[in-house]
Amino acid sequence: MWRRIFFSICCIGIIVVLAGFSDSQLDLRDARDAGGSGLWILANISYAGMRAQNHQSTGWRIASFIFGFPGTFLSWICVQEGSDRAYGVQIPRRGL
Numbered sequence: 001m002w003r004r005i006f007f008s009i010c011c012i013g014i015i016v017v018l019a020g021f022s023d024s025q026l027d028l029r030d031a032r033d034a035g036g037s038g039l040w041i042l043a044n045i046s047y048a049g050m051r052a053q054n055h056q057s058t059g060w061r062i063a064s065f066i067f068g069f070p071g072t073f074l075s076w077i078c079v080q081e082g083s084d085r086a087y088g089v090q091i092p093r094r095g096l
Contacts, residue, residue: 003078010074044071049091051086052081053091
């Protein structure tokens with residue numbers, strides 16, 4: 001229960017911080033930053049899925065953890081190893 005409360009507080013905090021940095025003007029720098037954000041989001045999803053499925057690829061786990069940090073640190077805390085669930089979503093197993 002405390003993990004869900006902690007996760008909710010962290011998400012709200014991140015949203016508040018990001019809202020403070022929002023800018024109404026768009027330029028080429030914003031388009032470039034979208035690529036970095038996309039990599040960050042995909043790394044977080046990848047790490048959460050690998051942790052939930054107890055995936056054995058250490059190299060990919062380390063790479064996704066580094067590129068997705070600090071979000072992957074939150075996944076490390078909230079997603080139980082081998083549970084087949086990440087953030088309330090049932091992850092299907094491959095090969096079953």
